Amino acid sequence: MPVAETQYTEENIRSLDWKEHIRMRPGMYIGKLGDGSSADDGIYILLKEVIDNSIDEFVMGAGKTIEISIKDNAVTVRDYGRGIPLGKVVDVVSKMNTGGKYDTRAFKKSVGLNGVGTKAVNALSSYFKVESTRDGKSKTAEFETGELVNEELLEETSRRKGTKVTFVPDETIFKKFKYRSEYIERMLRNYVYLNPGLTILFNGEKFHSENGLKDLLEDNTNAEDMLYPVIHLRGDDIEVAMTHSKTQYSEEYHSFVNGQNTTQGGTHQAAFREAVVKTIRDFYGKNYDASDIRKSIIAAISIKVMEPVFESQTKTKLGSTEMGDGLPTVRTYINDFVGRNLDNYLHKNPETAEALQRKIMQAEKERKELSGIRKLARERAKKASLHNKKLRDCRIHLGDMKNDRRLETTLFITEGDSASGSITKSRDVNTQAVFSLRGKPLNSYGMSKKVVYENEEFNLLQAALNIEESMENLRYNNIVIATDADVDGMHIRLLLITFFLQFFPELIKENHLYILQTPLFRVRNKKETIYxxxxxxxxxxxxxxxxxxxxxxxxxLGEISPDEFKHFIGDDIRLEPVMLDKNMSIDNLLKFYMGKNTPDRQEFIIENLKIELDLIEENQL
Incomplete structure (x- = not known):
């Protein structure tokens, strides 16, 4: 029987107003939602969008201090810039395509680029208030879920000029969220590194930098881990800082465009990597392998371009090839700058040049020793991946830049078949993958990279994450250790964290590693169940x-049925980030952590790796 034809008339076409569209499709504006356990969760993007406007004022020479406070999830950001023109206060935070940044003369290389930022914050907040003061007058507008509920104009005021924004993220959108000060402090440090002379006060704590990206590397890397003092190079639209690590194997980059932290890299980062290799080859007059030159590099690059093009709404990867402003391409500009300035630096600092050459030659030696075993390991991993029972992959990956859900991509590392089975049956096959361990992994403390290729599980885990060559190819945004909340489970956590610390510490530095919290108890009656x-x-x-x-x-975990498990890895997932204590070198961390004679291990874990241990009862520690 034929289906009756559905009428398609003007009544079927619904036009959403600005706030409805943002509230219905928040991912288009702020990436993923999240609960605050991850650094790229939406609540931090809301904060960032507001701060970006204050940063633009500082860049324009208006206001040297930004004050931020967060109390009971109410966020306040106050700057001492020029203040929003009073007649436009409501429009700027509630009308699309309204904002000063469409006038490129005023905001040539600004941070907030699309004029959508504060409107998205307004639409996604249960309460939003903006207050602008200039010319001795003050205008205030208050909103609830994007609806204007009050506006007021003071014709005379003694308040200092500037803008103050207060907002409370909407709990119906950001469920059970919590701001973590570690993530906010990291964001604020990046702001001050990129804007020397700026002071940010957060809940009374002061953030300030005089030496830009040099401070970034020195604050994020323990001095003992550095092979040579940071090389710091500055130009009109570019700043570069670099050193090499004594301890880590892979490359680590912090890259920025117009003050935006491009965590996924892009054309500028690729050009910088290429420029370093070319300059060093030319300086030593030797055709060293690119991987040997860049092995263990820790670097930061910041450039300013006209009207940058990003590959995603949250601006994490630069797609632009042009600098704008009559300058050459991004690649040529960076190559010329690095070629000239890094070469000069190495000529003037022979000690650094000698240390760097020794490091390259050591990397070359290790690579040649590993080449045979690496080839075998790759073949093994390739064979295993064809019928790899360890990895149950998902459909979306972190590199799928056009996909709104790429930031949700998660790899659960589980122990034993029963736990793997429960997670596999209850996971979201689009964004959640499962890697199953067989028993306890090897203690890799003090071992060389050779062990990653020789040990089947580590080799397959490295292949699953796709991080052998570079972090840029990482396939999952969240790597979650899902082990039982008992002594054995804790030991497996430690062994896995040791593996990541030893060979891929930037996964921890970049906040990709988490511990899955699972319930210890189920309490229920006939009407309700509480975990x-x-x-x-x-x-x-x-x-x-x-x-x-x-x-x-x-x-x-094996005792929890798949039907129950979906509650713990779905919208209500509880993740505890694994974080490094920047005051201790990675070498010392590992020594304390998994070395011999470690009576202080328990105290060390609690003090230096901020892992939530409350899940494990006192007598089990």
Whole structure:
């Protein structure tokens, strides 16, 4: 029987207003939503969009201080710039295509580029207030979920000029979110590194930098881990800082365009990598392998371009090939700058030049020693991937720049078949992959890179993540260790973190590594089930359900059914980021961490790796 034809008339076409569109499709504007456990979660993008406007004022020479406070999830950002023109205060935060940045004379190389930023913050906040003061007058506008609820003009005020924005992210969109000060502090440090002379106050703590990217490398890398003092080069539209690490194997880059942290790199980062290789080959007059030159490099590059083109809405990868402003291409500009300035530096600093050459020759020696085993390991990994039971992959990957959900991509590393089975059956096959370990992984402390190729599990894990050559090819944004909350599970966590610290520390530095929190108890009666992650949550659940609720203690992930597991890896997933203590060198971390005679191990873990250990009962530690 034929299906009746559906009428397609003007009534079928619905035009969304600006805030409805943002609220319905937030991912188009701010990437993923998240709960604040990841540095690229939406709540940090909201904060960043507001700060970007204040940074633009500083760049224009208006206001040297930005004050930020976060209390009970209410965010306030205050600058002492020129203030939004009073007649446009409401329009600037609530009308699309309104904003000063469409006038390229005023904001030639600004951070906030599309005029959508504060409008997205307004639309995605349950409460939003903007207050602008200039010329002795002040205008205030208040909104709720993007709707204007109040506006007020003060004809006379003694307030200092500038703009103050207060917002509360909407809990119906950002569920159970929490701002983590570690991520905010890192973002603010990047702002001050890129804007020497700027002062940012966050909840009373001061952030300031005089030496730009040099400070960035020195603050993020322990001095003991550096092969030579940071090389710092500055030009009109470019700044570069670089050193090599004594301890880490892979390359580490911090790249920026117009003050935007391009975590996915792009044309400028590729040009810089190429320029370093060319300059060093020319300086020593030897055709060294590019991988030997760049092995263990730690570098930062910042450029300013006219009207940059990014490969995603959240501006994490530069696509532009042109500098604009009558300058040559990005590639030529960076090649010329690095070629001239790095060559000069190496001529003037022979000690650094000698240390660098020794490092390159050592890398060449290690590469040749590894070449045979690496080839065998790749062939093994290739064979294994054809029928690899260890990896159950997902459809979307971090490199899919056009996909809105790429930031949600997650690899769960599990122990044993039962836990792997539960996660595999309940996962989202689009964004969640599972890698299954067989028993406890090898303790890789003190071992060379050779072990990564010789050990089948490490080799397959490296292949699954696709990080052998470079972090740029990382396939998942979140790497989540999912082990039981017991002594064995804790030991597996330590062994995996040791592996990442030893061979791929930038995965931890760049906030890609997490511990999955899973419930310890299920408390239920006939009407309701509550999952509890601590003794305190269990007590609260028992009070709530009163009477005699049934209490189940989960001893391992394998005991949790797939139907239940989907609650713990879905919208309500609880992740605890693994973070490094920047005051301790990686070498010392590993020594404390997995070396022999470690009575201080428990204290060390708590002090130096901020992993949530509350899940493990006192007597199990």
């Amino acid at each position: 509890c992650y601590s003794e305190e949550e269990k007590r609260q659940a028992m009070e709530k359900l009163s009477g005699k609720p049934e209490i189940t203690r989960f001893k391992g």
